[in-house]
Amino acid sequence: MSLPHILVVDDEPDIRNLVREILEDEDYSVATAEDGAHARTALRERRPDLILLDIWMPDVDGISLLKEWFEGEGLPCPVVMMSGHGTVETAVEATRLGAYDFLEKPLSLAKLLLTVKRGLEADQLQQENIGLRRHGEQVIEPTGHSATMQRLREQVKRIAQHDTWVLIHGEPGSGRETFARYLHAQSLRRDRPFVDLAVAAIEKGNAVRELFGSEEGGAVHYGALEQARGGTLFLDEVADMNLEAQARLLGALDSGSFLRAGGAEPVRVDVRIIAATQRDLEQEVREGRFREALFYHLNVVPLHIPPLREHREDVPELLSSYVDRLVLQEKLPYRHFGTDAQNFLRNHPWHGNIRELKNLVQRLLILGVGEEISQAEVESALGGVRIAEGGAGGAFPVSFDQPLRQAREQFEKAYLEYQLEKHEGNVSQAAAAAGVERTHLYRKLRALGIRD
Numbered sequence: 531m532s533l534p535h536i537l538v539v540d541d542e543p544d545i546r547n548l549v550r551e552i553l554e555d556e557d558y559s560v561a562t563a564e565d566g567a568h569a570r571t572a573l574r575e576r577r578p579d580l581i582l583l584d585i586w587m588p589d590v591d592g593i594s595l596l597k598e599w600f601e602g603e604g605l606p607c608p609v610v611m612m613s614g615h616g617t618v619e620t621a622v623e624a625t626r627l628g629a630y631d632f633l634e635k636p637l638s639l640a641k642l643l644l645t646v647k648r649g650l651e652a653d654q655l656q657q658e659n660i661g662l663r664r665h666g667e668q669v670i671e672p673t674g675h676s677a678t679m680q681r682l683r684e685q686v687k688r689i690a691q692h693d694t695w696v697l698i699h700g701e702p703g704s705g706r707e708t709f710a711r712y713l714h715a716q717s718l719r720r721d722r723p724f725v726d727l728a729v730a731a732i733e734k735g736n737a738v739r740e741l742f743g744s745e746e747g748g749a750v751h752y753g754a755l756e757q758a759r760g761g762t763l764f765l766d767e768v769a770d771m772n773l774e775a776q777a778r779l780l781g782a783l784d785s786g787s788f789l790r791a792g793g794a795e796p797v798r799v800d801v802r803i804i805a806a807t808q809r810d811l812e813q814e815v816r817e818g819r820f821r822e823a824l825f826y827h828l829n830v831v832p833l834h835i836p837p838l839r840e841h842r843e844d845v846p847e848l849l850s851s852y853v854d855r856l857v858l859q860e861k862l863p864y865r866h867f868g869t870d871a872q873n874f875l876r877n878h879p880w881h882g883n884i885r886e887l888k889n890l891v892q893r894l895l896i897l898g899v900g901e902e903i904s905q906a907e908v909e910s911a912l913g914g915v916r917i918a919e920g921g922a923g924g925a926f927p928v929s930f931d932q933p934l935r936q937a938r939e940q941f942e943k944a945y946l947e948y949q950l951e952k953h954e955g956n957v958s959q960a961a962a963a964a965g966v967e968r969t970h971l972y973r974k975l976r977a978l979g980i981r982d
Contacts (some may be wrong), residue, residue, distance in 0.1 A: 533557055533559040534558050534559065534580070534650050535559040535560075535561070535578045535579050536553055536558050536560050536561075536578055536579065536580045536581070536646065537560075537561050537562075537563065537569065537580075537581045537582070538550055538553075538561070538563070538581075538582045539564075539568075539581065539583045539587070539592070539595075540562075540564070540582070540612065541565055541584060541586070541587045542584075543564070545584075545637075546562045546564065547562075549582060549637070549642070552639065556643060558646070561578070565587050565588055565589045565590070566587055566589050566590035566594075566595050567590075569581075569583075569595060573606060577606050577607065578606065578607055579607055579608075579650055580607055580608050580609075580610065580630075580646060580650055581606075581607060581608070581609045582610050582612055582633075582646075583595065583611055583612065584613065585611060585612070585613040585615075585620065586613065592612075592624075593623055593624060593627070596609060596611070596627045596628070600627045605628045607653055608630035608631075608652060609628070609629050609630055610629065610630055610631045610632070610633060610645055610646070611624045611629050611631070611632045611633065612633045612634075612635060612637065613632075613633075613634065614635035614636070631645050631648075631649065633645060651751070670708060670711070670712075670855075671683070671712060672705060672708050672709055672712055673844065673847055673851045674841060674844030674847055674848065675847065676841040676843045676844045678836055678841040678844075679841060679844055682709070682833075682835070685833065686709060686712055686716065686833070687716050689713060689831050689833065690713050690714075690717040691717070691718075692831075693717075693718070693719075693802055694802075694830045694831050695802065695803045695805070695827060695828050695829075695831070696710075696713065696802075696803075696804045696828075696830070696832075696833055697804075697805050697806075697811070697828045697829045697830075697831070697832050697833070698710060698804060698807075698833045698835060699808070699811075699832065699833070699834050700834060700835030700837070701808055701837045701954075701955065702882075702883070702954070702955030702956065702957070703883035703884055703885030703886060703950075704835045704836070704837050704838065704883040704884060705835055705883070705884050706766070706806040707764065708884075709833065709835055710724075710726075710762070710764045710806065711764075713762075714761070714762040714764075714802075714804070717762070717802070719760065719802055722759070722760035722761030723757060723758050723759070723760070724758070724761055724762045725754050725761065725764065726764040726766060727741070727754045727763065727764065727765055727766065728766045728767065729765055729767050729768055729771045730766070730770040730968065730972065731968075731969055731972035732969075733969050737771060737772050737774070737775035738774060738775050738778055738791055739751065739753065739791050740753055740754055741753050741755055741778070741779065742778060742782070742789070742791060742797075743755070743756055743790040743791070743793075743797075744790050744791035744792050744793070745791070745793040746791075746792055751790075755788065755797075755799060755801055759800050760800055761801065761802070762801065762803075762804060763801050763802070763804070764804045764805075764806070765803060765804070765805040765806065766806050767806065767807060768805040768806065768807050768811075769807045769808075769809040769814055769819070773819075773821070776820065776821045777821065779824060780821060782799050783799070783803075783824075783827050786798060786799050803828065805828045811825050811829070812825070838880040838884055838886075839879060839880050842876050842877070843876070845872070845876045845878075845887070846867070846875075846876070848884065848887055849872065849875065849887065849891060850867075852887065852891040852892075853865065853867075853891055853895065856891060856895055857895070860892075862892070862895040862896060864901075865894065865898060865900070865902065865903050866902060867902075867903045867908075868902045868903060868904050868905065870904065870905040871903050871907070873905075874905045874908055874909070878912070881951065881954040882950060882951040882954055882955050883955065885950070886950075886951045889950075890908075890911060890912065893911055893947070894911055896940070897911075939978065942974070943978045943979075943980065946960070946964070946974065946975060946978065946980060947980060949963050949964055950980070957971060957975075
């Protein structure tokens with residue numbers, strides 16, 4: 531996990547260096563700028579998590595710089611103003627322009643560190659809230675008119691009316707999260723948050739903090755159970771939860787409350803839990819990797835999501851749905867699948883399930899030309915990534931007529947999608963093939979918009 535990145539903008543070298551050394555001793559990553567011009571450059575190079583901004587500088591004053599950011603795309607992060615000659619009017623203006631706080635010089639070490647810590651925590655909470663609102667903007671009804679899908683939708687609607695916990699079983703990429711969100715949208719908790727927690731992506735030792743939150747030095751970190759208060763908590767790949775976190779979760783479900791890490795006051799549990807797994811949890815219980823009591827708590831209502839190969843008649847509708855969605859959301863050019871391509875794909879094995887189908891559609895819209903997608907083009911796309919030798923003979927999934935950063939992101943996305951499809955959605959195997967840590971791969975998948 532990267533360290534919080536702080537930008538210190540001050541024209542006095544002694545102050546810049548002192549503040550940088552103090553913050554680095556507290557395990558922050560620090561960049562410095564001597565004036566407004568260098569601050570603009572630093573901001574373009576890397577988005578800081580917090581800015582310490584002096585008011586009086588030789589080229590442009592801090593208030594003017596703050597106004598520039600405020601009236602542009604908005605403040606990039608919390609901004610703390612610093613001044614030895616500030617006035618009430620200056621402080622009021624800075625607050626109006628969105629400054630998080632105001633520090634007087636000479637700086638108090640204790641106040642500096644406390645202000646930085648609280649500013650970072652406030653920004654983190656704001657980002658979490660933005661994420662919750664973003665997830666709640668649109669709920670997509672599971673696509674398909676096969677008997678299998680119609681039966682599943684009706685089953686989910688019935689389950690949603692009862693405030694019970696649900697255990698969803700299905701292969702990766704089969705649509706487990708889609709059904710979890712659909713269930714939440716049909717329930718009485720629909721106006722409250724839906725929070726998804728990828729258990730396998732939690733770094734080792736952090737499961738308790740991510741679930742239950744913490745109280746450290748007077749600061750409160752709200753865990754997933756509190757973020758989802760009144761709503762739904764979706765625990766993806768719950769079988770990857772360590773035994774300590776399982777025990778804490780079981781205690782919370784039994785007692786109806788929990789303690790944050792380092793906390794003394796109990797926090798009441800008011801959340802519906804939907805858990806998902808690709809494993810046989812009963813087998814996990816027998817082998818001692820999953821607590822039996824927790825399994826029975828979560829398995830009040832089991833829901834099985836079949837793999838795409840078991841309802842292939844939905845493939846044409848899924849293809850059309852993802853074309854429309856990607857054209858709308860990602861502004862990709864519209865193309866449609868020819869009849870021969872649709873018939874071919876109905877007989878494809880779909881080891882990566884609906885996720886593989888969505889990735890295929892995205893790849894064809896990005897790389898293909900012409901209004902119709904033919905069977906030959908589909909077969910070529912399913913043949914894997916082939917790198918051209920000497921500029922000919924193969925198909926490279928990236929256009930060279932674009933900035934390096936965009937080309938690199940496109941290649942990484944195509945490469946990771948290929949690895950996921952090759953390993954049938956198994957993130958651990960894909961991470962091993964790519965030579966990266968599984969938690970790093972999860973973060974990369976999220977950053978590139980590759981989701982279950």
